[in-house]
Amino acid sequence: MIRLDQLTKSFPAPGGRHVIIDHLTANFPKGASVALLGRNGAGKSTLLKLIAGTIRPTSGRVLSTGSISYPVGFQGSFHPDLTGLQNTRFVGRLYGVDTDKLVGFVEEFAELGAHFRKPFRSYSSGMKSRLSFGVSMGIPFDTYLVDEVTSVGDGAFRKKSIEMLDHRRQAAGAIVVSHSPPMIRRMCNMAAVLECGALHLYEDVEEGLARHEENLAVTLTG
Secondary structure, X not given: OEEEEEEEEEEEEOOEEEEEEEEEEEEEOOXXXXXXXXXXXXXXXXXHHHHHOOOOOOEEEEEXXXXXXXXXXXXXXXXXXXXXXXXHHHHHHHOOOOHHHHHHHHHHHHOOHHHHHOEHHHOOHHHHHXXXXXXXXXXXXXXXXXXXXXXXXXXXXXXXXXXXXXXXXOOOEEEEEOOOHHHHHHHOOEEEXXXXXXXXXXXXXXHHHHHHHHHHHHHHHO
């Protein structure tokens, strides 16, 4: 289970502070796959980073009864001067897993070839995403944070990535950001809609998608 307890995040802005997340209190049930919905700029990626612990809240806290991944696709854990292999070992040590086993999994899964042993700074954006996704899938988390899995690599690699995530979700939960309703319907059994700093949870994915579409219509016509 993941619990948000009066979670708030704001950033300095001209004339004061810009509030992205405003005193959120919510529970994500253990094992649930939750679609995190919201218009562009609503703060979805910020909320994922808060849950992952990669950024600190302005106030409030995130409580969890299990392990949480960094956002899949997030590359902030990787050092530009280290190779893909060295970065994989570094992240493996951070999370206390068998680094040799993790390296073997990532090398096969990410399909980077000789680039796996070259500096991360030399990678294309697609190669960076492959490494990030491979490392996160190689670690058995209780909850996976996924930000636009459909943007990872080419069509064949995306298919493989989605299948791997489906496999991981058999024993774990997920919080998924996606702009694809078909992908959300495939991967998620709950929805959470983030709008104007507030979060509303829906046990019915279709109800959450409908609320999200209503918010988008207001944004477009407002």
